[in-house]
Amino acid sequence: MSHITRIKNAKLKDAALLCQALENLELAVEYAQDNTLSVGLGESAMIRTQIKSSARYNYRQGEQVGFARQTDGTFSTVGDFYWAAQSAEEFTAEVTQAYVLVAALQMLAQQGYMVETQERRTDGAVRVTMGRI
């Protein structure tokens, strides 16, 4: 049997997966039990990281941004992106892609699948093939 499943607008709810996704993007991660880590201008987050500053502000040491846990359990991006090399939307999309990849690989590895190929396409998409005998 064969089928195609598509999932869009994934909700970022799993803190461990989110931390792993950030680490896979080679970002340092700080984690707290609640939204107690300060980021940006008076905001607070449960997970904090630092991204590159824009080339215009390369004298800065990087920008602290993070993810705050919402009442519905999802994480939302917080921080001041004014000096950052990415917009909040670009950063969130990049992290979401990494999060979904980690979730899929972990879930399928638990079911005995192994990665056979993995590549990043020119359009920015990630393509992975996994197999199980």
Added chain:
Amino acid sequence: MTEQIEITISPEGKITLHVQGVTGLACDDLTAALEMLLEGETNKEYTPEAFGGGAVANQQGQAQW
């Protein structure tokens, strides 16, 4: 027969999983856990292979994204 899954994740995080070679309901079970974990909008199609070469069936009756 080798069971294979082809995964594509767009730059925005939309994931497409093409499951091949898995028999029976196990085919659905494979992606069900991920669907629950991600809690996103899900669209599922059974390919012609699943029905012996017939038309593609869309479980939710939605247009392909």
